[in-house]
Amino acid sequence: MEDEFEDLLGSDEPSQYLSQDPLGATAGSVAFYESEDEFLDDGDDVPQLTLEPDVSTSLARDNDPGEQRKTKGARAKNGSRTKPRPSKASRVTNASKKSMSNVVTLPTSPLEKITAVFEQIAEEMVEREPEITITLNVRPRIAPQTIISDAARFEVKVRHICFPGKTAEEAWRFSKRASTSNRHVQRLIWAAVVLRILELMHEALRTGVTISKRDMYYRDPALFGSQTHVDRYVDDIAFTFNVPRSALNVTAVAKGLVVGALSICRRDGSVTNAAVDRDGILIPSLKDILSVDLQAVKWILVIEKEASFRSIAASSFWDKGVASEGVLITGKGYPDIATRAFLRYLCTPSPHNGFASPPCYALVDFDPDGLAIMSVYKHGSAALAHESAELRVPQLQWLGLRSEHMLLGGDSTHASQGLLTLTARDRSKARKMLGREVEGDDIDEVELVEARRPLQVMLMLNFKAELQLLDAVPGSMTQLLDQELHASVG
Amino acid sequence: MSKQYLQTHTISSAHPTDIFSLAVTAAHILSASGSSSLRVHSTASAANPDTEDPYPLTQTLEGAHKLGAHHICASRDGKRAASAGFEGSVKVWEVDESGAWRSIGAIVDNAKSGEVWAIALSEDGKYLAGTSYDGRINIWDVSTPGAEGGGKKIREFETKGSFGMSIDISPDGALTASGHASGSIYIFSNSTGRLVHSLPGLLKPVRAVTFSPGCRYIAAAGDSKVVALYDVRSGEQVANLSGHRSWVMSLDWSTTGEWLLSGAHDGKAKVWSIERRECVATQTESEKTLWAVKWLPKTAGMRNETFATAGANRSISFYREASGT
Numbered sequence: 089m090e091d092e093f094e095d096l097l098g099s100d101e102p103s104q105y106l107s108q109d110p111l112g113a114t115a116g117s118v119a120f121y122e123s124e125d126e127f128l129d130d131g132d133d134v135p136q137l138t139l140e141p142d143v144s145t146s147l148a149r150d151n152d153p154g155e156q157r158k159t160k161g162a163r164a165k166n167g168s169r170t171k172p173r174p175s176k177a178s179r180v181t182n183a184s185k186k187s188m189s190n191v192v193t194l195p196t197s198p199l200e201k202i203t204a205v206f207e208q209i210a211e212e213m214v215e216r217e218p219e220i221t222i223t224l225n226v227r228p229r230i231a232p233q234t235i236i237s238d239a240a241r242f243e244v245k246v247r248h249i250c251f252p253g254k255t256a257e258e259a260w261r262f263s264k265r266a267s268t269s270n271r272h273v274q275r276l277i278w279a280a281v282v283l284r285i286l287e288l289m290h291e292a293l294r295t296g297v298t299i300s301k302r303d304m305y306y307r308d309p310a311l312f313g314s315q316t317h318v319d320r321y322v323d324d325i326a327f328t329f330n331v332p333r334s335a336l337n338v339t340a341v342a343k344g345l346v347v348g349a350l351s352i353c354r355r356d357g358s359v360t361n362a363a364v365d366r367d368g369i370l371i372p373s374l375k376d377i378l379s380v381d382l383q384a385v386k387w388i389l390v391i392e393k394e395a396s397f398r399s400i401a402a403s404s405f406w407d408k409g410v411a412s413e414g415v416l417i418t419g420k421g422y423p424d425i426a427t428r429a430f431l432r433y434l435c436t437p438s439p440h441n442g443f444a445s446p447p448c449y450a451l452v453d454f455d456p457d458g459l460a461i462m463s464v465y466k467h468g469s470a471a472l473a474h475e476s477a478e479l480r481v482p483q484l485q486w487l488g489l490r491s492e493h494m495l496l497g498g499d500s501t502h503a504s505q506g507l508l509t510l511t512a513r514d515r516s517k518a519r520k521m522l523g524r525e526v527e528g529d530d531i532d533e534v535e536l537v538e539a540r541r542p543l544q545v546m547l548m549l550n551f552k553a554e555l556q557l558l559d560a561v562p563g564s565m566t567q568l569l570d571q572e573l574h575a576s577v578g
Numbered sequence: 579m580s581k582q583y584l585q586t587h588t589i590s591s592a593h594p595t596d597i598f599s600l601a602v603t604a605a606h607i608l609s610a611s612g613s614s615s616l617r618v619h620s621t622a623s624a625a626n627p628d629t630e631d632p633y634p635l636t637q638t639l640e641g642a643h644k645l646g647a648h649h650i651c652a653s654r655d656g657k658r659a660a661s662a663g664f665e666g667s668v669k670v671w672e673v674d675e676s677g678a679w680r681s682i683g684a685i686v687d688n689a690k691s692g693e694v695w696a697i698a699l700s701e702d703g704k705y706l707a708g709t710s711y712d713g714r715i716n717i718w719d720v721s722t723p724g725a726e727g728g729g730k731k732i733r734e735f736e737t738k739g740s741f742g743m744s745i746d747i748s749p750d751g752a753l754t755a756s757g758h759a760s761g762s763i764y765i766f767s768n769s770t771g772r773l774v775h776s777l778p779g780l781l782k783p784v785r786a787v788t789f790s791p792g793c794r795y796i797a798a799a800g801d802s803k804v805v806a807l808y809d810v811r812s813g814e815q816v817a818n819l820s821g822h823r824s825w826v827m828s829l830d831w832s833t834t835g836e837w838l839l840s841g842a843h844d845g846k847a848k849v850w851s852i853e854r855r856e857c858v859a860t861q862t863e864s865e866k867t868l869w870a871v872k873w874l875p876k877t878a879g880m881r882n883e884t885f886a887t888a889g890a891n892r893s894i895s896f897y898r899e900a901s902g903t
Binding site for chain 1: 594595596598612613645646648664665666711712741743759783867869
């Protein structure tokens, strides 16, 4: 209870604000801020702080975290960090604490930012604000091809989560998640979710241990409800603080696989040869990689699905191509940040990869999702548009499946079965993707028209084709790879 | 007896990307592609063998459809045209005495946008028929430009819900026919609004349907690779024209009704004799898909039949019957 609260504020944090405290940088004040407990208990003893006795005791009561946690949502805070309320500036009570928010130097590290946010809550609770607001900057969903530096153009949407809302008693009364139809309860829950995430981030930063979004979810699944809520808020918080997610010590569990003619040197000194096991290895986080050896690599092939990745690794193409001169990567569908970052790391010349820039190709289904996945690797994702600049691989080329490959297996009904009719969802997704391409004014006209073509052809033919169709006819996958890869590479 | 056709001209790179549809009038050939502009080429001077550029570009309708256009059609009287784009709207165009085309209105279906797929205009350009993804056939009255944004919906035919991929209005204006992804072909009466025929035989997507000029027959073809011929009055199948080895994407009847033209996914165009029920010529320019094939209307001075093909090779090619056959 109280320990938790102390954990939030930390014992060393307040001292950072102390030096900027214009009003009371005295030895007395220094001792006074040693710990939150002291603050609560010793209020009466410190002459500088004109804290009325009744206020301090009520502070203790109000700030009892245990009670508040049970009612799920007493804590709400202002995430925007700006602050001082001029109308209250003259309030004598709590003057020193108030001056903390007038701090001239803004906190810089994420740890400091989170702490500042918690300080703000405590302050607002002390002042018994009728309504406390969390302001979260919601990530803009912008077309990946647009220039990120022009992000100022885009309206940053802001989500306000208010507590307690219109009727305080009502809000306090409901403590169960079950009655989610009540808007106030929803607000409480959101506030609690955001706060809990901040708390977990703070802990991760303080202890120096990274936590994955999945771990976060499992720390309190009843509160979070679903993984997507955690994912969404983690990214919004990172965006609000204007830092990449990794700066908050939150990572995702490794998903991507890599296999082929490369070696990875890790920071712990180990060297892994990715061609040893046909099953491939999990793509390690870039933080753990020192360098990669790409001397033997003539091409890199990014494959949409794990099944196709495995079937290529298991095929005769392995000996001819993969093991000796190529690299296969799969993100198992829509790629995560680690996979995208790894691909960029491999393809971009730098001292870490021996200044190599091997050609990289994408092999995806001929359907809207496949093309969208390729677009994520190539241009970045709409959801994480603000991080895309360091993750995109614009030189990625589209190997297939193309419309020409659709009838590769010949004319038998067997191969024809690999062709599926577009569903209404496919068609509307294809149309949306067509529309999205238009938004980038700075894109080369020719490139734009080329990029739209596969979607248009898909809509005209009303078919989509999955990579599995090539598996139906023996040898056709190998034939396609031979043809396309060796034609380009020579 | 087979006929010989010679390629007389190609407008190469007529469009920066695939040409999905063609429409012809007495004076022009209009083309729609994946790029945002429609192009108009003149066919007037083509008959003169000495012209350097028999099919000059006379107009580019810039930005007609932001995301590209997939269908374009013209009324038989040559005065009106309509184009349908990937963004979901249908634009109606009119040509003036100087030969310039301009937009006179747009149709946006009240239902979700993006629904109107294949379109056809009636002979006098007064009515526009369109198919949709859920199989509905809509007919709009586009005779009064500007009224109601371009056209008022006057009919809606419901079918079994399969994606409507092709459509045609009979030259006498009496009937509308549609071909669907399920292989179904429906013929509706425009006056009564009732289903007249449901034509059997094709089991795979029907990508093209076309009435003969005399309204006696209707031809339909698609992924079954066979061109089926039906008698319109009785609804019975009277012929199966086989020869194509790939999906048939487009069909067109010649003005006299003697010949049928078809274009396929493998880039081959075929001319069929209706009388003899067989293929009399095959033309291959490339292996790239032919999305659209059209006969040029026979005008004074044009001795021989000419047709145009267009598709994934981005050019419009013209073929003329070799004299003497």
